[in-house]
Amino acid sequence: MTGKILSIILIVSGLVAGIAMYYLQVYGFYDDVVEKPGQDVVLLPIGGETPEPIAYGNFQAIDADSSPIRYRACFTTPLKPAEVAQLYQLSDAREPRNAPNWFDCFDANTIGQALHDGQATAFISEKNIEFGVDRIVAITEDGRGYVWHELNNCGEKAYDGTIVGEECPKRPQTN
Known part of the structure; x- marks a missing residue:
C-alpha cells in the first residue's frame, strides 16, 4: 500500500x-512589449553607428528577461526591401529563431524561406543590443516586417567557451 x-x-x-x-x-x-512610436523599428545606416527609425505600423512584440534572444516582433511598412537596402546595412541572417506558437504573426520557417527565396531581405537594426546579441529586421516584398535577436560572432564565442578576441566589446561585469 x-x-x-x-x-x-x-x-x-x-x-x-x-x-x-x-x-x-x-x-x-x-511579456508584451509596449510600443514606443518611432523607436520600435530602427535600422543601422550604411557607414553609420546610430540606428535610424523607419516607417512602420501594426507593431506587436514579445520579450523575456530570461534570455537576450527571446525578442520577437512583427510590423508592416510601406518600404520595399530594395529601397531600404540602398540606405541601411544588410545582414546575412537567414534563419530566424522560433517564436512561441501563440505569437502567430511570427513564423520563423516562413520568414526563413522568404529570406532564402529572395522574397525578404534582412537588415541590421542594432549591434550589441546586449553583449554578443544583434537585433535583426527582415522586410518582405509585400511590406511585412519581422524582428528578432541573433548571436553575433562575439556572442557565439562567449557562449561556446571560445576565447573572445580583441574585436569584441568588453563584456559587462555581473555581480
Missing part, C-alpha cells in the same frame, strides 16, 4: 513539474 501511494505521489509530482516547466518556457517568461 505504501509503495502505491509513493508511486502515485512521484507520478503526480512529475506531471506537475513537467506542466509547470512547459508553461514557464512557452508562456510564463514572455
